[in-house]
């Protein structure tokens with residue numbers, strides 16, 4: 027036998043029946059986006075590497091060590107499998123002048139790629155659903171986009187998802203804070219770990235984000251950005267909070283919430299659960315008013331979030347919130363394979379009437395016996411078996427057997443009445 031080929035490490039197949047969970051989540055998201063006026067955008071999975079270097083900042087985990095980058099063998103272009111999709115969405119907006127007539131509300135779903143150590147909730151190909159509100163500068167859109175995620179948890183029936191928010195202020199305010207932070211960290215230089223020492227001058231804010239337990243005390247006592255915010259930034263934050271409070275959204279202000287990417291300003295937020303171990307952040311986002319300019323567009327304010335689909339699905343499974351899998355309405359049993367051409371049009375009629383019809387197919391070239399077909403019908407979970415026997419067919423009849431509710435006996439039906447029967451099934455509550 028030829029050697030087997032496996033999937034790339036950290037990249038997963040999504041197989042039935044679990045793929046049904048994904049489809050369900052996606053359909054819930056589509057409904058919700060529609061209700062909030064967000065439209066779908068689909069951008070390429072491969073982008074020029076420079077997009078992420080400029081868009082995310084050079085001193086970020088993603089750009090420093092997580093990107094799948096390569097030179098196109100044919101023309102030498104430097105390309106990268108997208109590690110996230112905000113930069114791509116903004117690139118597309120600039121390229122197609124999408125903000126020409128005002129703001130845009132967009133959402134996407136799809137695979138992202140980061141070369142990380144695979145573990146529970148952390149993969150090399152993973153999936154994000156994201157929402158971006160582009161061209162709106164006021165705190166009301168910050169509230170809208172946070173409420174959008176909040177309504178998703180509610181629609182999915184998820185429990186125990188906490189919201190943390192913070193304000194990063196504006197660049198000059200961050201610079202003042204950064205200077206104070208560097209002075210403070212330099213004073214405690216000997217306590218820093220290698221990562222922190224390396225970031226001390228390039229990106230000291232990220233040190234606040236450290237997961238090293240030995241640094242927590244040091245980081246807790248560090249100068250806080252909120253003390254450096256001016257009135258406009260504070261006002262933006264307070265107006266957001268007023269709307270969240272009015273909507274009875276509970277949240278915690280986490281002054282150490284900084285987020286991984288450099289392009290954020292003002293509002294940042296995360297939705298966190300305690301039940302997924304250390305991969306507890308299921309959704310993160312914030313305002314990135316500087317990104318359009320950074321990527322060569324006209325300045326435009328923007329805010330967005332991205333959620334990790336694998337983590338949300340796992341949480342849904344933990345909390346037993348995934349709906350049971352759909353079964354076919356009908357399993358079609360055909361007594362004699364010679365009758366298949368006569369039966370096929372009826373199956374198409376039933377499908378045309380909106381029913382889910384699974385036809386028996388034989389595993390080998392000879393046609394299966396009735397008993398074997400009944401076994402498959404039972405295993406399929408179908409509501410009814412339709413039995414197209416040779417004698418019945420000659421009389422223009424078909425037998426119908428309820429499979430999940432044995433009070434009703436097997437009944438005979440005229441083939442000519444099948445369409446009407448199907449319409450009847452459709453109107454019954456399902």
Ligand code: ATP
Nearest residue numbers: 142147148149152286307308309310332333334337
């Ligand atoms: P983390 O701190 O967990 O690495 P992050 O800050 O890198 O997260 P973002 O870039 O903000 O994550 O991405 C948004 C969301 O995408 C995360 O909150 C998480 O749910 C999900 N996510 C990020 N990286 C991965 C991954 N490698 N595998 C699965 N999900 C991921």
Ligand code: MG
Nearest residue numbers: 087088142286
């Ligand atoms: Mg990460």
